[in-house]
């Protein structure tokens with residue numbers, strides 16, 4: 001595996017940033033962490049964040065999101081794209097992201113699914129129940145909170161069903 005480091009822009013408030021930072025640590029992938037505060041900077045759409053500035057767009061990413069990397073001038077956002085890029089350029093262990101087409105497709109299947117389900121619904125719950133009230137100083141609409149909570153619970157239930165015996169694990173090929 002390559003020991004060449006790259007810049008890693010993140011905010012611990014962001015679940016995909018936390019996923020990558022944890023992955024880099026456990027898989028011993030050298031990265032230079034650069035914290036970006038999603039809450040600081042200019043005001044846009046009622047949200048404050050350094051990622052909404054022109055400076056960020058020019059220096060970090062064309063998309064106003066975290067996490068991102070800069071590998072010797074090559075800039076990339078999207079956590080899944082970043083993992084695939086690092087697999088191709090750093091060649092870390094198959095254990096983390098397999099080369100076998102079927103095993104890799106099962107990892108990709110879960111990564112695609114979780115973005116539109118667990119991450120989306122838990123993010124909406126967090127935003128409705130906590131983030132918006134903290135940023136605006138206004139109480140959360142409990143009817144809305146109940147709705148997003150029910151949606152989040154449904155996706156968690158779907159994971160439970162998908163991993164029931166004999167499906168031993170999310171990417172098990174024995175299903």
Ligand SMILES: N[C@@H](CCC(=O)N[C@@H](CS)C(=O)NCC(=O)O)C(=O)O
Pocket residue numbers: 013014015016017038047049051064065066067077078079080115
């Ligand atoms: N699919 C993207 C998600 C990126 C994303 O939505 N990041 C959020 C933080 S978790 C963000 O930067 N949001 C900008 C904002 O809240 O204005 C990934 O996996 O990296």
